[in-house]
Amino acid sequence: MILVDDSRLVWSMLMNSRAAGSPVKPGARVDIVLDNAGFELVTDLVLADFLLASKLASEIHFHGKCIPWFVSDTTRKDFEWTMRQVQSANHKWMSKCGFQWQGYMKQGTWVYHDHPFWTLPHEFCDMSKDAPDLYAKLQKSDLIFFKGDLNYRKLTGDRRWDYTVSFDKVLRGFQPAPLCSLRTLKADVQVGLRPGQGEKLAATDPDWMTSGKYAVIQFSSPYKE
Numbered sequence: 676m677i678l679v680d681d682s683r684l685v686w687s688m689l690m691n692s693r694a695a696g697s698p699v700k701p702g703a704r705v706d707i708v709l710d711n712a713g714f715e716l717v718t719d720l721v722l723a724d725f726l727l728a729s730k731l732a733s734e735i736h737f738h739g740k741c742i743p744w745f746v747s748d749t750t751r752k753d754f755e756w757t758m759r760q761v762q763s764a765n766h767k768w769m770s771k772c773g774f775q776w777q778g779y780m781k782q783g784t785w786v787y788h789d790h791p792f793w794t795l796p797h798e799f800c801d802m803s804k805d806a807p808d809l810y811a812k813l814q815k816s817d818l819i820f821f822k823g824d825l826n827y828r829k830l831t832g833d834r835r836w837d838y839t840v841s842f843d844k845v846l847r848g849f850q851p852a853p854l855c856s857l858r859t860l861k862a863d864v865q866v867g868l869r870p871g872q873g874e875k876l877a878a879t880d881p882d883w884m885t886s887g888k889y890a891v892i893q894f895s896s897p898y899k900e
């Protein structure tokens with residue numbers, strides 16, 4: 676069940692960037708801060724492919740980790756291995772996708788980055804100070820997707836905020852570009868709920884914050900409409 680769904684805001688941001696784009700290179704730069712390797716990474720690549728094919732984005736930048744911090748975190752090795760596996764799949768269309776994705780990498784339409792900051796114990800609000808090069812890189816984005824629970828915990832500082840505190844507020848100045856968290860709840864932090872929503876969930880489903888049954892699509896933008 677999706678507790679907060681800001682997908683309309685994400686969609687309208689992407690549509691606006693397409694309208695404003697030049698005829699030669701329409702669309703936005705989208706960054707995806709990855710979470711797990713494996714099937715989740717394949718679905719991230721499919722999302723990136725969709726954004727390009729639909730001209731909602733013109734370049735995609737993936738951000739992985741230098742080490743598999745929470746065991747299944749995507750590293751460069753996983754990224755490259757996954758690309759090769761898709762290319763060698765025993766399925767015509769899947770393999771065709773793999774070769775197309777490799778082409779995007781060669782052209783620089785898709786770019787893979789890693790940075791030690793992602794595996795340091797800092798909250799993301801510290802990034803501009805502790806990793807100014809990474810912050811500057813993210814500032815070039817039109818939209819950043821943060822995948823998964825771990826990234827949500829780093830965005831919010833893993834604190835016990837009131838459930839109704841706004842997502843904008845808990846980012847505490849971390850606003851390199853419009854951003855969207857795609858997260859299934861696995862840890863006891865959640866913000867941006869309606870008054871009474873968290874309490875009601877706690878009363879009916881005590882494990883709601885960690886069971887993985889609930890999810891959020893939360894958007895924040897430094898540009899106010």
Ligand SMILES: O=P(O)(O)OC[C@@]1(O)O[C@H](CO)[C@@H](O)[C@@H]1O
Pocket residue numbers: 710711745747748823824825826828859861862
């Ligand atoms: O949804 P999943 O893949 O089970 O968990 C997502 C995740 O980010 O949350 C945990 C940290 O809270 C990490 O172990 C894991 O990578």
